[in-house]
Amino acid sequence: MTLMYSDGMQPKLDIRHLALLDALGQVGGLGAAAELLGVTQSALSHRLREAERRLGTPLCRRSGRALLLTPAGERLRLSAGRLIGDLLRAEADVQHMTDLGIRQVARIGQTPYASLHWFPAFYAWCRERLPDLQVEVAGEVGESGLSRLLDGALDLVLLAGMPRHPGLRLVPLSLDSLVAVAAPGHPWEAMKTVPPQALRRETFLSYGYDVDPDLEYQRFMRPAGCFPAKVVKVGRPDAVLELIAAGQGISILAAWPIRPWLARGAVIARPLAPLGATAPGLPLAWQAAVRESDGSKGPGPRLADALAAWAGASGAFGGAQVATG
Numbered sequence: 001m002t003l004m005y006s007d008g009m010q011p012k013l014d015i016r017h018l019a020l021l022d023a024l025g026q027v028g029g030l031g032a033a034a035e036l037l038g039v040t041q042s043a044l045s046h047r048l049r050e051a052e053r054r055l056g057t058p059l060c061r062r063s064g065r066a067l068l069l070t071p072a073g074e075r076l077r078l079s080a081g082r083l084i085g086d087l088l089r090a091e092a093d094v095q096h097m098t099d100l101g102i103r104q105v106a107r108i109g110q111t112p113y114a115s116l117h118w119f120p121a122f123y124a125w126c127r128e129r130l131p132d133l134q135v136e137v138a139g140e141v142g143e144s145g146l147s148r149l150l151d152g153a154l155d156l157v158l159l160a161g162m163p164r165h166p167g168l169r170l171v172p173l174s175l176d177s178l179v180a181v182a183a184p185g186h187p188w189e190a191m192k193t194v195p196p197q198a199l200r201r202e203t204f205l206s207y208g209y210d211v212d213p214d215l216e217y218q219r220f221m222r223p224a225g226c227f228p229a230k231v232v233k234v235g236r237p238d239a240v241l242e243l244i245a246a247g248q249g250i251s252i253l254a255a256w257p258i259r260p261w262l263a264r265g266a267v268i269a270r271p272l273a274p275l276g277a278t279a280p281g282l283p284l285a286w287q288a289a290v291r292e293s294d295g296s297k298g299p300g301p302r303l304a305d306a307l308a309a310w311a312g313a314s315g316a317f318g319g320a321q322v323a324t325g
Helices: 017-026 030-037 039-054 071-100 119-129 141-150 216-223 238-243 256-263 301-312
Strands: 060-063 067-068 104-109 131-142 156-160 170-184 203-205 230-233 250-252 268-271 282-291
Touching: 017 030, 017 039, 017 067, 017 216, 017 238, 030 256, 060 141, 067 071, 067 141, 104 141, 104 216, 104 301, 119 131, 119 301, 141 156, 141 282, 156 238, 156 301, 170 216, 170 238, 170 256, 170 301, 203 238, 216 282, 238 250, 238 256, 250 256
Parallel strands: 104 131, 104 156, 203 230
Antiparallel strands: 060 067, 156 282, 170 250, 170 268, 170 282
16 A cells, blocks of 8 residues: 555655665764664665655765765755654653553644633543543644634634534534623713623724634624724734723624633623614534534534533533623
8 A cells, every 4th residue: 555645646766765864964964864764874875765766866075075965855854853843842752751651642623713721621521531542632723714614723723603514513602792801991881781882982802803703893884884993903812802902993893701800900801782682692603613524422423412411510611700890
């Protein structure tokens, strides 16, 4: 069987050739490289000729008694060092997992609106109940989160809303709400609710420009035809909150992730009053997204079930109590 990649190509060299080039780059001679790698000089010389034959180009040249890499060999050596380092770290991780009895690794990411203040408590809870599942967090993965999930780079993505995306299975976690967020002393602090027209003179601090059907643009601004005077893309929810606290603008965010900021009085939040709504508030559902193709015993679904159980027991991902003035 020949290993083929998506572009129809396959590597011509293997790890033995890369190790040779890395060693030659370090010591500059076949004898010293052979000693470094623990093989005979004749075996290493044969390996070098094989690599050059496969690529059809010289990888080394003689300079007196030294054996120097050609530009082609040096280019390969740069990648070789990184790849060998990654492989050594991966092998160490696997050995560590084996020593600890870990059978699966679940990689979790989160799309904009989320924060990580919940993770330490969940991590401790999960380690106690699922000791064979190692949880690794990628933090905020931005607008590429679902693509990375479907590509296999992540096993679970924490997200707000109800994405319409083929290949996903959504595990409900809790119901939250979108709220208007400003600095203490902002005129909104004296208001019970914030209507769409209150945005017209404001600088809106945004984490991105993607239009999500479940979030503020489609559900709050567009129906009323009311939009901020200026939109500034910041890129990260924590940076958005820092700027809001400094009085540099306002935003609309999920209530639950901003609890720590509300508790210390760094920002204020008010319920939204959407056009035509009979009651204030704009609900927002938190979901754990996993691949539909993963079996129930896969790391993603196991982590999603654990996250849902923990959220139900702890009240995580639920909306904060937002004052109404």
